[in-house]
Amino acid sequence: MATARRERYRKQTREEAKAVALAQLAESGTAGISVNAIAKAMGMTGPALYRYFASRDELLTELITDTYRDLAETLAQAVADAAPADRFRAMARALRDWAKRQPDRYLLIYGTPVPGYHAPPETAEIAAGMMRTIFEACSAVGDSVGDSVGDSVGDADGGADGGGATAHGATASHGPQPLTELEAELARHLEGVDSWVPGEQPGGELKGRALRTWTRLHGVISLDVQGQFAGMGFDPSVLFEAEIDALVRGG
Amino acid sequence: MATARRERYRKQTREEAKAVALAQLAESGTAGISVNAIAKAMGMTGPALYRYFASRDELLTELITDTYRDLAETLAQAVADAAPADRFRAMARALRDWAKRQPDRYLLIYGTPVPGYHAPPETAEIAAGMMRTIFEACSAVGDSVGDSVGDSVGDADGGADGGGATAHGATASHGPQPLTELEAELARHLEGVDSWVPGEQPGGELKGRALRTWTRLHGVISLDVQGQFAGMGFDPSVLFEAEIDALVRGG
DNA sequence: CGCGGTTGTGAGAGCTTCTAACCAAACAAT
DNA sequence: ATTGTTTGGTTAGAAGCTCTCACAACCGCG
Structure with missing residues (x-):
């Protein structure tokens, strides 16, 4: 030393x-x-x-990975701190609070991708960790409410092929960008999540719920953070809470 | 001549x-x-x-307004072409198809705002027109299904004050950026929409439905367009259709 | 102490937006 | 037909950016 x-x-x-x-x-x-x-x-x-x-891009990359890590930790912490029944709400609110507190950092990871920039492998790992946290929160909501309705989102339209090398082949066929190593990595992590949730089939109900949770929360948060709600005469947080309720009710 | x-x-x-x-x-x-x-x-x-x-920004502005106009027209056309019962689905699919066909243009208007750029007044007008189209499609879904559940999203938390100068005061209090003329303009247009829908109270059920429609569709579209679903082993279009179904069911 | 790797400097290439000055072509008007 | 004005284009240059290179200064180790 x-x-x-x-x-x-x-x-x-x-x-x-x-x-x-x-x-x-x-x-x-x-x-x-x-x-x-x-x-x-x-x-x-x-x-x-x-x-x-080495370059401006490397600096940006480091900023992005730091941000990913920070958000992931914040979410995991919120879930860990909350009672099992409150985990889902705690996770959702932690996400929004974090985003509203530092909008630029939220846009840094979920906004328009930087021109030449391509995400480094670490990013996928952390992102997968975040998805895990969302999964955990989603499974917690099942404990407090019961899985009610639940349309399977993963396997309707000739849908998600079974386990194994699932994501690999499927993504390559319809994905807009070519499959990189990091994406394969993410897929592996997500499969791990699938098998990690007790009694959960790959592409099953819980995965659909987590996906919907992610997209819906991101929908209101991103529009809010970008100021697209400005001048519309309503409180975004009310809309956000309504979305949480809808998700808890099993939509 | x-x-x-x-x-x-x-x-x-x-x-x-x-x-x-x-x-x-x-x-x-x-x-x-x-x-x-x-x-x-x-x-x-x-x-x-x-x-x-006059400047690069002016060029960008023109690109943005053109894009707004194009999208608004596409949506309006899709709604106009569809039978009343199919209007909602037609609008949603037209939105996604448009976005997937030209991702960069979608990100141009719904992605991270350009650094110094501030939207011109025309933008607000067209955006309001788009919201009108969404409203129209949402009211059409009421015709085919009936307004089922419906939690009012606009007026829970001390919510949307009644008519008049609604958005003006409300926005200034909680909005992240200062209220500009264009935002006030947008608010006026939205109020117009409120009163334009027959029997709809400002901040009522239909407004909440339209808002949820917007945020949910944007949620899956924006994440999809940015490639955030890459390597996750599922078909984004299936998720999108599931969200449409949930919205139709009155979530 | 001296030697070597690390850290800072100034100069400069090549890119960017954007201003200023100048020139030519097309239109309008006497 | 000859003026005059407006418009479209050029080159030159300022100020900014990222990034490379050569050179000097320092800090810690043996």
């Missing part, structure tokens, strides 16, 4: 740079993040920062 | 520039749109284009 000082200092300035970048993101959007400006704000010249980040 | 040639030519090159910009958008995202590159592709130097567009 001799030269640990160097590394500590290095990590420290990296962290500082990311903090400044986050501030720039908050006030000027993704495109407002400038390596030069960050360096200047830190009291050094532009090219110096390239000793710490 | 005399100098109409000039204007015709002018409009023509503006249109050509926008077409090239759209092509650039499709392959490089929003940030990939470059005035210089467009001009070069049209066979002239960069600054020449500034005779036609």
Whole structure:
């Protein structure tokens, strides 16, 4: 542990740079993040920062993975802290609260993808972890309410082929972008989730419920965060709560 | 009529520039749109284009309003063409088809807002028109199914104050950004919609249904278009249809 | 102490938006 | 037909960006 000082200092300035970048993101959007400006704000010249980040994209990537991790942890924490009966609501509200507290970071991961940027493998892993948390919360709602209606969303239209290499083949056929390694990774993680939920068939009811939960919550959160509700004369949080209720009722 | 040639030519090159910009958008995202590159592709130097567009932002704005108009017309057309009983499904499918056919344009209006960009007044007007179409489709679903359950989403939490200057005051209090004229305009249009639907109270059941329709459809479409479903081993269109069913059933 | 890797600097290439000055062609009017 | 004005295009240049390179300064280790 001799030269640990160097590394500590290095990590420290990296962290500082990311903090400044986050501030720039908050006030000027993704495109407002400038390596030069960050360096200047830190009291050094532009090219110096390239000793710490290979490129602007690498900095953005790190910002994104950090954000993913933060959100995933927040959600998991909310679920862990809540009583089993409240887990679903706790998860949903934690998601919205987090997004409203830092809209730019929400848009950073769920907004328009950065031009040349392609998500690194770590992202898929963390995203899968988040899906796991949502699954957990969804299965918790079953405990408190009972699985009521439940149309299977996964296997209607010649739907989700059984286990095994499911996602691999299926995705390659209809997916807009080619199947990358990270996506295969995510698929593996999701299969793990499928088999992890007791008594849950791949593509079954619970998966559909989790998917709907994800898309519906994202629907109101993303529109809200982007200000699309502005001037419409209603409280987005009321709409959000209504969606939670609908989901709990088993829609 | 005399100098109409000039204007015709002018409009023509503006249109050509926008077409090239759209092509650039499709392959490089929003940030990939470059005035210089467009001009070069049209066979002239960069600054020449500034005779036609005051700034890059103005070009983007025009792209956005065009897109809004296109989508609004597509939706309205789909609703008009369908039998009353099928109007809701037709509207929803038209929305998704349009988005899947040109993902970048969908993200252009519903993705992360462009850094410095602020929507022009026309946008609000067209957006209100789109909401009208959704309303129309939602009221049509009432004809074929009956209004079933229906929790009022607009007026729970001290909810939507009655008519008059509703949206104005309400939005200023909780909206993230300040109330601009265009937002007030949108609010007025929405109030018009409220009173336009026969027997509908402001903030009533139908408004909640339309809002939920919007957010849910956007939820699955936006995640799909951004490739967030990649590698998950299911068909997004099945999920979309399931959401349509849930909405029809009165969720 | 001295040696070596790490960190910072300034210069500069190549890109961007956008302004300024200048020139030519097309239209309008006397 | 010869003016004058408006419009479309050019090159030059400012200010910004990312990113590379060569060089100097420092910090820690032996």
